[in-house]
Amino acid sequence: DGGITQSPKYLFRKEGQNVTLSCEQNLNHDAMYWYRQDPGQGLRLIYYSQIVNDFQKGDIAEGYSVSREKKESFPLTVTSAQKNPTAFYLCASSDRALAGQPQHFGDGTRLSIL
């Protein structure tokens, strides 16, 4: 089945630790995105990538890093510089970026601080 797979479903971070969230898609989409959702809030864009080996900061990129070495994969690292990392992290993809096309989401990763 075509779709977006995020792992793990739940993740716990210790103080000073970097953690990496995985996102893989087999939809052959060029564009991939990472969003953060806090309780009762809409989604906020962290990073996005329009093509392999290229990515841009979104609205809340501080404390996060990404890579896009393969079309299918767009991992997000939450670094120790992100002081309030507890949130629901959502990965999305679309056929092309910034072209008005719908984005489809994975099942998300819930990150909490230990």
Place this chain on the structure above:
Amino acid sequence: QKEVEQNSGPLSVPEGAIASLNCTYSDRGSQSFFWYRQYSGKSPELIMFIYSNGDKEDGRFTAQLNKASQYVSLLIRDSQPSDSATYLCAVISGNTGKLIFGQGTTLQVKP
């Protein structure tokens, strides 16, 4: 002013009624509009998109767009308890091309 605004609700309707969810946006250059449904603890699911003024129907769902008033709505006919969820309005910014989300409206359909 927020870029995309929705009433957080909850909006409560009886089973079988029409639920009307509203969204306003500030960017006049926006061209693409989306409605996502998000069940508690789950990720958003795309249910409707609309690009042109007027109505677009898909089953029990109708999206309505009025660009002059900068207003987009979602009607759910014959509401079912399984429609109880948070509905997120999202708009593509005419300036940046990025998808901007409202905070969502919680819908409760009571049997």
